[in-house]
Amino acid sequence: MGIPMDAAALLGLFLETLLYGVFLTLYWFTLVILLKKTGIQRQLLLPMATLLLCIATAHLILDFVRALESFVFKVDTIGASDYYSNFGSPLFVASTALCIMQTILADAIVVWRCYVLNDRSLLVAIPGCIMLLASVATGYYGVGSLSRARLLSTVTPADYGCIATFDALTMVLSVTSTILNAWRIYRTRCFMPEGFAAFLPVFVVVIESGAFYSTSILMLLLTFFIGSNAQYTMLDIIPPIVGITFCLIILQVHFDIGGNSPAEMPTEARGTTV
Structure with missing residues (x-):
């Protein structure tokens, strides 16, 4: 049996609050550094x-605010499940737009980090920017389409295709950039006199950060394709996950490398910090 919309929203709010607390804590550590x-x-x-x-x-x-409206203020006029099924609600549109904005910022960071790490190669930057622009277009077009559809039952196949394209582009960007970054570090460092082991912490950071973010996007994509309402739970937790991933990259590189100054850190290490 599928998870109801109201249950998915409550679960998403709980997990989002938990992950936001983690993000806030990591942010203050990152701020100090x-x-x-x-x-x-x-x-x-x-x-x-x-x-x-x-x-x-x-x-x-x-x-x-959406939870208060659905379970407290409007509980006698509209059911919570029906409230969350109304895609035309201004609060839903704003919430989804913020989630997409956070995802696009994460993708932009991924593309920029890959561009820097690969010697500022246009062969990396141009395809990445094209995919990023495509993500912006499909993401916000999808939000507009959902808001016009208003109800889940009236969402057209074209709208679903637009949302799936956005999720797939984000997934491809994350996985491709992680593979390129890892290969660049391996190719550059494994044959140098100090050996690959000296640069292993940065290599691990690249893999871990990419895997963490990619897994969350993969779960969103899977729940979307199987038609589960858990996709709305995943939408709620994406914003703090993006922040956690960003802060973890900075913190891991700082502590693993020993907090070297930018002048002392290799070019590849500087690239991985972003």
Whole structure:
């Protein structure tokens, strides 16, 4: 038996709150580290981490408001399941738009990190940017289509195809970038005198961060294809997961490498911090 819409929303809110607490804790650790840095590590990473936190916070607030409306304020006029099935609700549209924005920011970080790590190659940047633009177009077109459909029963196959395309593009971007980054580190470091072991921590960070984010997107894609309402639970937890992944990359590289300054860190290590 499938999970009801209201149960999926409550589960999503619970998990989102839990993961948001993890993200907030990691953000403060990251903030302390980045405030001691100079150059791009402070000028770019600090605003990006703060922006991710702001989006995740706004998304969590919207989900709390939706829960209050469905289970408290409008409980006598509309059922909770029917409330969450109304895709035309301004709160649903805003919440979904924030989730897509957070996902696009994560994809942009992935593309930029892959571009830097691969010697700023246009062969990496151009396909990545094309896929990123396609994600923006399909993502927000999908939100608009859902808001016009209003009810789950009136969602057209074209709308489903648009949503599936967005999820698939995000999945492909994450997996491809992770593979390219790992291969670049392996090819560059394994034949050097100090050996690959000296750079193993960075290699592990690249794999772990990519796997964590890719797994969450894969779960979203699978729940979407099987038609489970658990996809809405996954939508709720994507924003904090993006922030957690971003902060973990910075923290892991900092502690594994020993907190070297940007001038002392190899080019590949600097690339993996973003």
